[in-house]
Amino acid sequence: MNWVLSILKKKWIKWSLIGVGAVVLFFVVIYVSVFLGFFGKLPTSEDLSSIKQAEATQVLDANGKLIGKYYIYDRQPLEFQDFPKHLIDALVATEDVRFYQHDGIDNVSLMRVFVKNIILQDKSAGGGSTITLQLAKNLFGRKNYAMFSMLINKFKESIIAKRIEHIYSKEDILMLYLNTVPFPDNTYGIESAARKFFDKPASKLTYSEAATLVGTLKATSYFNPRLHLERSQSRRDVVFRQMQRYGYISEDSLEMLHNEKVILNYKSFNHDVGLAPYFRAQVKKELLIILDSIKKPDGTKYDLYRDGLVVQTTLDSTMQYLAEVSMKEHFIALQNVHEKSYGKAAPWHTNKTIIQAAIKKLPKYKFYENVGLSESQILDSLSIKHKTELFSWTGDTIKNMSTIDSLQYYLKFLNTGMLAIEPKTGAIKVYIGGIDYRYFKYDHISQSERQVGSTFKPFVYTAAIENGMKPCNYFSLAPVTYTNYGNWRPTNSGGGEEDPHLNYNLEKALSHSVNTIAVKVLNEVGIENVINQVEKLGITKELPKQPSLALGVAEINLKELTGAYASYVNQSKGVNPYAITKIQDKAGHVIASFEPEIIDNQAFSDYTRQVVLKMMQSTVNNGTAKRLRTTYHLKNDIAGKTGTTQNNKDGWFVGITPNLVTVTWVGNDNHSIGFKSTNIGQGANSALPMFGKFYQKLNVDARFNSITNSSFEMFSQTVLDDLNCESEKRDNLLKRIFGKKKKKKFNDN
Known part of the structure; x- marks a missing residue:
């Protein structure tokens, strides 16, 4: 002592x-x-017993395939039985080999860390963190304190870890961990990571895939397999060695697994990229409105980004993919032709009026204007060059450009809208709102209204037939001057003077999209009758009461136009295209469901439907859309209508088959810029090819036989008889001698 x-x-x-x-x-x-x-309230045992995590809302296509998510953190939870055993083995062997022995704190590891890290200064000893400690950090995060932040956070995590171990079984802890742990690319949870990097559920991960994902946990950015594949594969091999070291795999298995290559199948669910981004954006808008009117059992509102909802949609992801590929194939060629046609005189380079007007619409211009900068100061600010990422059909690029340079660059691009629906229900199967959502957020299906051109003509002919006009009525091709409309004189595309003595019946007039006859038919049936007919089809836009209505000067939303065209293969009833069929909570309970919205009453008779449908078949067989037969070699039952607007600003095509109605539009977002020529800009050249390529791809896929092999209804004998006449005829001698009046008043009634 x-x-x-x-x-x-x-x-x-x-x-x-x-x-x-x-x-x-x-x-x-x-x-x-x-x-x-x-240093802040710690979660109690009661809090830990009811852990709630923000869960991504999943968006599924009509076949239950995941096509997108809405989330703050990309997370999809699984149950323990959903995890393959080799995934658990890889995790434990790599992250916490004594997981099943400790109570949340691994004292052996802590002693090793203390001796090697602190005394021997060996940084390779690791951090001594257990899976339970990591779970505590994943669940509750870390805060930044003025002093001793690391120590305070570590103590918090150790206390929480002890409580977690007291409440939950080891299996539950592993389940919570794998559902919350962060993986690369802002992905949370093993299910989301498996789908993002390998396009499969976690339950289907191979040894190599599971070890790759577990390996990223050491440093998610450094070992991101998308960015650093070789580095990630080396880390995967470390995981295999750990598994072999602790008896989870044999030496022979280790050698075999080392020889496997990591093969990614990366599927981003980022809101701006991936399949059907315009569709997913539109569904989100609709969901926010729907969820605002629905409450949980406890009276609170559902959170789109946190509550793990499952949204079933109408989209067919395979059809969508084929349509997107078709669009890109067509646009690569069309954009090239469009730019070459203008050459050095392209309006996005030379037309100062167009460029200056576009500059003044820029949000940056308006911001600088509001803060009091002069026009010259604003232009100086917008002329400063900086690195800018640019869209290109040959691959995105980065260039040193000013805001004005960038604006001029994007003015040249053509854009598109493409919608395909089931005509009997309105279920949306394909939805392309533009060429690339990353750079062009404007949705040309739900937001845009464009002049519809000649795609309006079938409605004029429908009203005419419905009001008693016979299919074999003949009208002269000759132009007429309408004196009560400022001497307006519509002509046909192609320029030259028409033969004043040649007459077409309604079938040829529609199938060849003759402007002069369409206006004459409108004049005879009356504008009011045509407008009433269109309203019955579900088009809500107020239409201009003028004779040019026959030529499609009305600006109509693409979605409404498609729903109206469905009537020709849906018992004369228009439909409202819709995207969402049902919404489920994370427990699988349906909280909302939606039925097709079909207009109750027939908009026109069965007779009228069959007559106009037969006329539109002629458009495809020998009219303005005949290249579907000659160029794309489609043999399907198809009716259709091409459309081109004034000055070649818009190109349209409507393709009707018995079980799918498709509408495509092509044009420039700047209404002042059109195609250089009708040859390039006409609907048959600018919009029809997307449909043609799309159906070529559908035709070789047996999954779509119900669409591609379907046939139109049998036409009644009355319809066939009434259409059985010569498609054209010439005036008799007396009429040719005395001629016809070239001026008349237009019938407004």
């Missing part, structure tokens, strides 16, 4: 003990302070 006292009397020992005691006391004080909640 005396020798102990004598040692303690030595100053250096005394002060060393005081120092150690002070350090221990400091740690104790900090620990107690954390435990008592001085």
Whole structure:
């Protein structure tokens, strides 16, 4: 005892003990302070018993395939039985080999870390963190304190980890961990990671895939397989060695697995990229409105980004993919022809009026204007060059450009809208709102209204037939001047003077899209009758009451136009295209469901439907859309209508098959820029090819036989008899001698 006292009397020992005691006391004080909640309330056992995590809302296509998510953190939870055993083995062997022995804190690892990291300065010893400690960090995060942040956070996590171990089984802890742990690319949870990097559920991960994902946990950015595949594969091999070391795989298996290559099948569910981004954006808008009127059982509102909802949609992801590929194939060629046609005289380079008007519409221009900058100051600011990422059909690129340079660059691009629906329900199967959602956010299906051109003509002919006009009525091709409309004189595309003595019946007039006859038919049936007919089809836009209505000067939304055309293969009833069929909560309970919205009453008779449908078949067989037969060699039952607007600003095509109605539009977002020539801009050249390529791809896929092999209804004998006449005839001798009046008033009634 005396020798102990004598040692303690030595100053250096005394002060060393005081120092150690002070350090221990400091740690104790900090620990107690954390435990008592001085650095923020700790979750209680009750809190931990009902852990709630933000879960992504999943968007599924009509066949249940995941096509997108809405989330703050990309997370999809699974149950323990959904995890393959080799995934669990890889995780435990790599992250926490004594997981099944400790109670949340691995004292052996902590001692190793203390000796190697602190005493021997060996940074390879690791951090001694257990899976349970990591779970605590994943669940509750870390805060930044003024001093000793790491120590305070570590103490918090250790206390929470102990409580988690007391409440949950080891299986439950692994389940919670794998559902919350962050993987590369802002992905949370193993299910989301498996689908993003390998396009499969976690339950289907191979040994190599599971080890690759587990390997990224050490440093998610450094070992991101999308960015650093070789580095990620090396880390995967470390995981395999750990598995072999602790008896989870044999030496032979290790050698075999080492020889496997990591093969990614990356599927991003980022809102701006991936399949059907315009569709997903539109569904989100609709969901926010729907969820605003639905409450949970506890009276609170559903959160689109946190509550793990499952949204079933009408989209067919395979059809969507084929349509997107078809669009890109066509646009690569069309954009090239469009730019070459203008040469050095392109309006996006030379037309100062167009460029200046576009500059003044820029949000940046308006911002600078509002803060009081002069026009010259604004233009100077917008002329500063900086690195800019640019869209290109040959691959995105980065260039040093000013805001004005960038605006001129994008003015040249053609854009598109393409919608395909089931005509009997209105279910949306394909939805392309533009050429690339990353750079062109404007949705040309739901937001845009464009002049519809000759795609309006079938409605004029429908009203005419419905009001008693016979299919074999003949009209002269000759233009007429309408004196009560400012001597307006519509002509046909192609320029030259028409033979004034040649007459077409309604079928040839529509199938060849003759402008002069369409206006004459409108004049005879009356504008009001045509407008009433269109309203019955579900088009809500107020239409201009003028004879040019026959030529499609009305600006109509593409979605409404498609729903109206469905009537020709849906018992004369228009439909409202829709995207969402049902919404489920994360427990699988249906909280909302939606039925097709079909207009109740027939818009026109069965006779009228069959007559106009037969006329539109002639458009495809020998009219303005005949290249579907000659160029694309489609043998399907197809009716259709091409459309081109004034000055070649818009190109349209409507393709009707018995079980799918498709509408495509092509044009420039700047209404002042059109195609250089009708040859390039006409609907048959600018819009029809997307449909042609799309159906070529559908035809070779047996999954779509119900669409591609379908046949139109049997036409009644009356319809066939009434259409059985010569398509054209010439005036008799007396009419040719005495001629016809070239001026008349237009019938407004």
